[in-house]
Amino acid sequence: xxxxxxxxxxxxxxxxxxxxxxxxxxxxxxxxxxxxxxxxxxxxxxxxxxxxxxxxxxxxxxxxxxxxxxxxxxxxxxxxxxxxxxxxxxxxxxxxxxxxxxxxxxxxxxxxxxxxxxxxxxxxxxxxxxxxxxxxxxxxxxxxxxxxxxxxxxxxxxxxxxxxxxxxxxxxxxxxxxxxxxxxxxxxxxxxxxxxxxxxxxxxxxxxxxxxxxxxxxxxxxxxxxxxxxxxxxxxxxxxxxxxxxxxxxxxxxxxxxxxxxxxxxxxxxxxxxxxxxxxxxxxxxxxxxxxxxxxxxxxxxxxxxxxx
Numbered sequence: 001x002x003x004x005x006x007x008x009x010x011x012x013x014x015x016x017x018x019x020x021x022x023x024x025x026x027x028x029x030x031x032x033x034x035x036x037x038x039x040x041x042x043x044x045x046x047x048x049x050x051x052x053x054x055x056x057x058x059x060x061x062x063x064x065x066x067x068x069x070x071x072x073x074x075x076x077x078x079x080x081x082x083x084x085x086x087x088x089x090x091x092x093x094x095x096x097x098x099x100x101x102x103x104x105x106x107x108x109x110x111x112x113x114x115x116x117x118x119x120x121x122x123x124x125x126x127x128x129x130x131x132x133x134x135x136x137x138x139x140x141x142x143x144x145x146x147x148x149x150x151x152x153x154x155x156x157x158x159x160x161x162x163x164x165x166x167x168x169x170x171x172x173x174x175x176x177x178x179x180x181x182x183x184x185x186x187x188x189x190x191x192x193x194x195x196x197x198x199x200x201x202x203x204x205x206x207x208x209x210x211x212x213x214x215x216x217x218x219x220x221x222x223x224x225x226x227x228x229x230x231x232x233x234x235x236x237x238x239x240x241x242x243x244x245x246x247x248x249x250x251x252x253x254x255x256x257x258x259x260x261x262x263x264x265x266x267x268x269x270x271x272x273x274x275x276x277x278x279x280x281x282x283x284x285x286x287x288x289x290x291x292x293x294x295x296x297x298x299x300x301x302x303x304x305x306x307x308x309x
Contacts, residue, residue, distance in 0.1 A: 001084045002031035002100065003077050003167070007066050008091025009037060012045035015091035019046075019056060027100050031055065034073060037091065038063035067175045074171050084167035088179075089202060093161050096120075096201035103164050106195035113169055113192025114184045117162030117200035118142055129213060131266045133206035139257055142198065150196035155188050157181045162202035166192075174230055178220070182230065217274075218281050 004022055008015045015035060022033055035046060038061040050056050061069040070088070077086060085107060089095060099117060106115040119137050123130035141159065149156040160180035169187050173179055184194045207213040258264040 001081055002027065002029050002087060002104070003084060004031060004033045004087045004089070004100075005070070005073055006033065006035045006089055006091050007061075007069060008035060008042055010039035010041060011091050012042045015042055016045055016049055017094050018089065018091050019050065021094040022100065023055070025097060025100050029104070032057060034059050035091070036061045036069045036073065042091070065175060067173055067179055070179060071172050077167060078171050080167060082166070082168040085164055086167055087162070087164040088160070089162045090160070093202050093204045095162055096199075096203070099162065099197075099200040099202070102197045102200040106197050107164075107166065109195070111193050112195040113187040113190065114158060114165040115163060115195040115197050116146060116156065116158035116184070117202050118146070118198045119159045119161050120201045120203050122203045122205050123208070128266050128269070129206065129208050131263055132213070132270050135257060135267065135270065139254060143253060146196050147198060150194070153193065155185070156194050156196060158184050158194065159202070161204055162200060177230065214277060214280070217277050221277070221281050
């Protein structure tokens, strides 16, 4: 049984697209789509757009954050078959055709306990923020963070936009860390390897202004800084020093990515802005005592940094 969990927060239009992206796939295994959302508008959308579809069910999120809702669902699914697979994604993204088939192919290897998909940008590459989104998912997330580490048999972090794991391995996660990092680590620590299904693509719209861009990147980075609270020897993949070292190692690939002088200038500017982001986050955490945990659903507000058109 495949349990596809779509976590959403009052975004019925994009959640409908997320659901259809799975329904349109040729999934041979038994499966269910669980839509978790604290807002009843999404429940009404499901009843209107997918009447009588037994594959889809609505889970009423109590509104205490994404990780809390996931823990409730993990606890519900945990007693079911250990051969079951949980696939996690969000209501404001949509997956590629055959993404489920591609992910399940990885689980044919008994030593694989968790599998990451590959985020893709739907933003136009013709403006700075759009170019940054393509650069960070193609060079940063794909080439450096996942493909390289997967090919070397190393630990890799999954993407929260689309990843999966075997049932029976995870029942509860901390509420103040990135679920797409702590879950694969817990599973890796059990002796499993982390798979990478690069053809299982998930399409995401990224921030289009500096304020939203900085908020999103700080939130993501902060979710990683708390990991050592739970795992002292956590193999950090996302850190300032890690970015610096990877940048030096991958300089030829980095500077072959821009297609023109304008994109080259944006690449150089991105280095400066990423450095500023890490310095600003350090100041927020150590001097302002500010936190960004589970912020995309904080106060039940739908944030512009995660919305699709």
